[in-house]
Amino acid sequence: MASRSLTRTLALAFAGTTLAVFALVGSVLYFALDREVKQQDDLDIVLIARHARRLVEELGTLADLSRHADRLTSQVLGNAALSMEILGADRNVLLAYNTEGIADPATPSPALSRRIGETQRIVQGDIAEWHTARGVPVRGVATDALLRDGTRVTLIIARNMTDRWVLLDYYRDRLYWTGLAGVLLAFLMSSMLVRESLRPLREIASKAGTVTVDRLGTRIEAGNVPRELAALVASLNRMLDRLHDGFQRLSQYTADLAHDMRTPLGNLRSATEVVLARPHGVDEYQAALVSNLEECDRLSRMIESVLFLARAEHPQFAVRLGDLDAAKELAHIADYFEGLADDAGVHLRVTGDAHLRADAELFRRAVSNLLANALRYTPRGGDITLSAEASPDAVRVTVANQGPTIAPELLERIFDRFYRVDPSRRRETNSSGSTGLGLAIVRTIMDLHGGRAHAESDAASTRFTLTFPKSFHPPPPRQ
Template structure:
């Protein structure tokens, strides 16, 4: 089935509700009118019965029929039958069918109204009384109001009510459709604005001020999503450009070496030198690809395969011993202070601290000291790696953990230099543990802080 629009659904719903409300209201009014008519009929019967009782008590029996005719003859909607104890009629305006049915009933001494349904289908509201004797013999009184007395009025009322319900449905459909369209117009405006947001115009945002209060939260949420998409798209574009540049350099070097060697015959030593250079470039490619795969795994949800208790002091000591020869070669001293334990993945924490140590040793001047401080407080531990290297520019600090980012773009890219993924991997590992990594740089040196929860 073809899906209905929101305008159509709301319009149909408003029309249906209007019809139901009018129908319920009409039924309530109809019952109220019928109840009022019944009350009027009961009161009229009571009044006429009291009038007849007064006349029977005050008028001589010889003049009773004439006086009753004068008093009651102008009431065509009420049937009267007054008879004596022998059944002789004193006064009557009742139809024969009603008198025949009355002959099968017994009068009562109390004024108790009844509803009689005759075999011909007519029904009457009746007072059938046995009048106590006042002058002469007792009488029987029959007063009946035809149930069809109010039928013409009720028929016209029902026709008017049905017409009102139909008109209400039509008016609700037309006015409801107009109101719904006006109400949903801001949604269409938001849709038009969203349609204009493309990859070339990710900086555009939805108009929050023009949206109604109910759509304000939706517009703000969409704007926040667009901001995240724009940021991710920019980072992806920069990452693609950086990745292309990083891969192009070793591949270009490989092709250059191969073309030079193949340009003319050479001795075995030249071939070995060329193959060695090619091997170094391929190792660089291999490191870039391995780091990219590791970074992709570290950034996935539930990136921690296992958790165990990790003693940070012994872990850092192992790394200091591993980097000891490199530090000695660069005339750099390595120190560690403090200790702590946490629950985490040992291999990933080992990789993160190794990246910080390698980076600190690489940028530490000869004769400097790379200091590793371990501590814990407020439910988390900190691993601070400091070196007295040159100060990093303030505008470069927020981007140090981006992929392939280098604070100094002008420096050469020697074979020993990394691909610019170490700090990005460190941040991904910290986030996988529910922590974070920070950096502070002054003229006295630079400190990287790896903050991880204890549990």
């Protein structure tokens, strides 16, 4: 389906609004003029009828009507649209002036059906409106009058409204054409104005079109855009910042992953080449296979960690929260690592008592990573303490160990993927089996729980703390 033009849509909307306004205003003016014209004509008819009735009542007999005809018809003289007619008791015409096209001898005037008595006051509400047999519009009034001898006559004052209809039709046509021209002008002007108003959007789109993988640092200037678009520009720039940061982290992550995978692959290749270089004894072959197996295990752990981080960032990854006894879980983890701790000459202690809501599998993995990291850097004869402490709003699980101090500026960066701390924090070899992803997995697990992982280090010990909020409710997996 073809996309709509925003410029054309807005221009049509403005034109439609203009048409509606013109139609409303034009209708109001038209009907106001029509009412004003009728009121003025009706007032003239009423005043003429009142005056003419007084003149008739001053006459003595029917014969006086003929003698004073000029005096009576002078009331409508000077206006070709006005007419006067005086009827006798049997509806015979006694006097008529300018009644051509209005009076119809075969059809009595409709004003007679609303005839006013000789003693009643003539008002504008008494005006009747009708059309002749030829379709001529007429407005008029009929009233009785008594001569001095008691003879009753009927006086009819009428006005031919054809000229008024012509005036109103002309005025209506002018409104039509003026409205049409106004709508056309509004459409053209609004098209130009909307197009000019949308120019900042086109500039934003043009600037955004220059952003490529090689130019993720490009930003949209917000200084010249209208206030209404400032929020859009700010959102786009923040999105570009996130994309740039994400791409940088992805590039660094890929480079670090390739570097870390190259080491065990190089070890595998070197050991295999040494074995294949010349014949060896069974013990040497077994030693080489054991070394290769260790490197394979290291690669497997690295791949499994990378896959976990990828799954954890997927919208459909679900966290299954449950009530856990933190002390009991920590005791189980300590029992699992007891053999490794004995080999390293490190003593494990579990303290505290707290309950929390967490995914049991993820909780154990996070604490196990911290404990494995602590075992890696705790000197022989040192202590590692696993503790759980409850507060009104959170539960804090801490893994503390003795060992070299971590610089304050590195305490947050150690949770980055493949980040390497100062060499004093590492063994001389990679026999520890570290993949550089353990603390990154810990932070990801805490993010999934709406919590926080942070580290503290001083001369006494290094402490990794996991803060689990009590009021966290994970969002449902997105489809």
